Amino acid sequence: MKKLTQTIILAALALGAPCTQAVTINKSLCVGSLSKTLYGSSSTGKSVTFWGYSDCGGGGRMGGMGGTATVPGPIMEIGVNDTLNINFSPMGMMTMESAPYNGHTIHLHGADVQTMEDGVPETNGNMVMGDTYTWTPQVGHEGSYMYHCHVHTVKHLEMGMYSAIIVRPRDSNGAFLNRLNFDIATAYDYSQNYILSTVDPAYHTATGDSPVFADYNPSYFLITGKEGRTTSAPAMTLAAMRSKKVAFRLVGLHSTNASFEIKNSSGVLQPFTVYIRDGRALPVAKTVTSLELSPGQRADVIATLPSTSGTWYPQVTYKKLRANADGTYPAYATAYGKVTF
Amino acid sequence: MLKKIGLYVLLLIAQNGAEAAVRNFALHIDNGNLTITGTGGTTLSVWGYGESAGLPTVPAPTLTVNEGDTVNVTVYNHRNALHNFVIKNVTTDATAIAANNGSKTYSFTAPAAGTYVYSDTLNTAINREMGLYGAFIVRPADDSNSAWTGGPYYDHEKVWVVSEMDKPRWNDVASTGGTVATATYKPNYFMINGMGGFDAMMDNNTMIMGTLGQETLVRIVNAGQFSHSLHFHGNHFQVLSINGVRQPLPFEEWDTINIPPMSTAEVIYAINQTGDYPMHVHTAQAEGANGVYLNGAATMIMMH
Numbered sequence: 001m002k003k004l005t006q007t008i009i010l011a012a013l014a015l016g017a018p019c020t021q022a023v024t025i026n027k028s029l030c031v032g033s034l035s036k037t038l039y040g041s042s043s044t045g046k047s048v049t050f051w052g053y054s055d056c057g058g059g060g061r062m063g064g065m066g067g068t069a070t071v072p073g074p075i076m077e078i079g080v081n082d083t084l085n086i087n088f089s090p091m092g093m094m095t096m097e098s099a100p101y102n103g104h105t106i107h108l109h110g111a112d113v114q115t116m117e118d119g120v121p122e123t124n125g126n127m128v129m130g131d132t133y134t135w136t137p138q139v140g141h142e143g144s145y146m147y148h149c150h151v152h153t154v155k156h157l158e159m160g161m162y163s164a165i166i167v168r169p170r171d172s173n174g175a176f177l178n179r180l181n182f183d184i185a186t187a188y189d190y191s192q193n194y195i196l197s198t199v200d201p202a203y204h205t206a207t208g209d210s211p212v213f214a215d216y217n218p219s220y221f222l223i224t225g226k227e228g229r230t231t232s233a234p235a236m237t238l239a240a241m242r243s244k245k246v247a248f249r250l251v252g253l254h255s256t257n258a259s260f261e262i263k264n265s266s267g268v269l270q271p272f273t274v275y276i277r278d279g280r281a282l283p284v285a286k287t288v289t290s291l292e293l294s295p296g297q298r299a300d301v302i303a304t305l306p307s308t309s310g311t312w313y314p315q316v317t318y319k320k321l322r323a324n325a326d327g328t329y330p331a332y333a334t335a336y337g338k339v340t341f
Numbered sequence: 342m343l344k345k346i347g348l349y350v351l352l353l354i355a356q357n358g359a360e361a362a363v364r365n366f367a368l369h370i371d372n373g374n375l376t377i378t379g380t381g382g383t384t385l386s387v388w389g390y391g392e393s394a395g396l397p398t399v400p401a402p403t404l405t406v407n408e409g410d411t412v413n414v415t416v417y418n419h420r421n422a423l424h425n426f427v428i429k430n431v432t433t434d435a436t437a438i439a440a441n442n443g444s445k446t447y448s449f450t451a452p453a454a455g456t457y458v459y460s461d462t463l464n465t466a467i468n469r470e471m472g473l474y475g476a477f478i479v480r481p482a483d484d485s486n487s488a489w490t491g492g493p494y495y496d497h498e499k500v501w502v503v504s505e506m507d508k509p510r511w512n513d514v515a516s517t518g519g520t521v522a523t524a525t526y527k528p529n530y531f532m533i534n535g536m537g538g539f540d541a542m543m544d545n546n547t548m549i550m551g552t553l554g555q556e557t558l559v560r561i562v563n564a565g566q567f568s569h570s571l572h573f574h575g576n577h578f579q580v581l582s583i584n585g586v587r588q589p590l591p592f593e594e595w596d597t598i599n600i601p602p603m604s605t606a607e608v609i610y611a612i613n614q615t616g617d618y619p620m621h622v623h624t625a626q627a628e629g630a631n632g633v634y635l636n637g638a639a640t641m642i643m644m645h
Contacts, residue, residue, distance in 0.1 A: 109572070214630075215529065257568055278577060283590075
């Protein structure tokens with residue numbers, strides 16, 4: 001009964017929101033291997049093997065070309081009330097781990113879908129040899145989500161089987177609105193996806209229930225698959241107009257503590273406003289100069305660029321899980337982005 | 342009939358009288374063992390607080406009182422080392438209880454309704470890491486199923502004490518009288534309520550269970566030294582309080598919450614669909630027992 005009431009309320013909310021044209025979005029994902037040369041604090045690169053999702057819309061299901069796997073995998077943008085169907089074919093290549101960790105799934109993290117769509121092999125109805133995953137986000141669920149493999153997550157997520165799903169509002173013609181949600185206060189001019197992740201190469205070579213997985217020692221720190229070790233070699237770049245608004249979609253697929261900050265070229269922290277966390281609008285938006293983002297969390301934030309030209313460095317500082325005696329956390333490293341205006 | 346009514350009246354008086362109740366607890370500090378069952382499991386040497394002498398538990402017994410109660414906790418130290426008992430943000434006496442059967446009574450008035458963590462704060466973090474920690478719960482004075490007087494109502498209540506232990510470098514060393522090199526801490530066991538995931542995913546006192554529309558208050562205590570980022574499948578939860586700070590209405594809704602060491606949080610999880618879902622720490626190594634997947638900090642959400 002309560003659910004019915006909820007549905008009616010949600011329906012009423014939907015009526016109150018701009019009339020949107022929902023569409024069905026069909027995606028086909030496959031899995032592949034790739035390698036990246038990473039540097040961390042070393043000047044010598046190290047080749048690390050990853051597994052990634054690929055867009056194989058061309059027909060990977062029957063063993064055809066599986067597309068090119070990437071880390072992160074394809075970022076999907078869908079509209080509120082759209083229906084996302086992901087046709088997932090993990091078997092285009094050899095089994096990557098032995099039983100019981102063979103196969104792969106897609107967990108729609110934060111989507112709160114039915115158990116059989118949740119991609120968790122330990123619960124009922126989730127296939128590891130290929131499946132379809134369906135999700136229809138409702139009004140009020142705009143924001144950033146993530147998807148990742150939920151088979152032997154400690155290994156498969158670390159291997160790179162992750163990416164973001166962005167749920168966006170649509171206007172009456174069905175076009176995406178450049179807002180975080182239907183609230184006009186969340187309008188932006190530019191949007192960037194900052195997908196946080198960390199890499200411990202030992203996890204990339206260990207398999208099964210290895211004691212290696214009891215000790216996480218990341219040495220590479222990524223934003224959307226790139227290192228961005230210095231401000232002069234940023235992982236993300238944006239050339240924008242002055243006084244415009246930039247949305248940052250922060251997606252926490254890392255395995256350490258992390259904080260997001262924006263500094264100008266003088267190193268001064270710049271304020272930004274958090275409107276959405278974990279795909280739910282905050283009742284009161286918060287303007288801050290630093291935001292902690294723990295593994296699994298997401299945040300949708302907006303910063304307004306100054307009226308005079310300059311450079312900003314949005315940055316993610318990855319920190320250890322164990323606190324110092326004073327409650328602070330030692331930093332591993334900082335990964336940088338760059339915005340010029 | 343009259344007799345029955347009289348009984349009800351007496352019961353009501355007794356219930357209202359709970360506001361001024363005196364609550365006496367005894368805790369005994371002893372050496373013990375904590376067994377993590379299932380693949381990857383082990384038996385850890387621990388030091389714990391227990392309700393009875395010689396029977397320590399990890400985590401320590403949950404002490405539950407009502408706001409305004411007079412609380413007396415007598416702690417007996419049966420070990421041959423110094424220990425103490427401090428409820429963070431509640432008690433302040435951190436001096437040691439004498440070794441070899443010394444005891445001390447801590448008396449205080451139960452503070453604002455909420456979730457607190459108690460531990461032994463001596464010996465750097467070693468005494469705590471060895472298992473001397475537990476949850477202290479203050480329910481509202483009227484003992485209603487609300488997080489605090491006038492606060493949100495709930496149907497069910499769970500306490501999750503999250504922690505971790507470094508067996509080779511801390512427990513094995515401290516339990517045999519060695520010196521723990523505290524600068525290095527690489528915990529290989531991660532627990533909720535002293536259980537690995539294989540037990541906690543079947544434990545009625547840990548799992549969230551309910552029928553459509555029911556709400557569970559989850560009191561989360563991180564007694565470990567690592568931050569723990571808890572991700573709930575199936576639904577978002579409302580964030581009621583963080584480290585004792587009650588959040589303004591309407592509550593924010595998240596699906597992942599970070600609990601720093603020695604802090605607490607209270608969330609309400611509502612059953613809004615049917616199904617079985619995991620709740621697990623989203624940090625790589627915290628999901629396992631010495632690397633064995635899912636025997637770490639995880640439990641289940643059963644929605645029927």
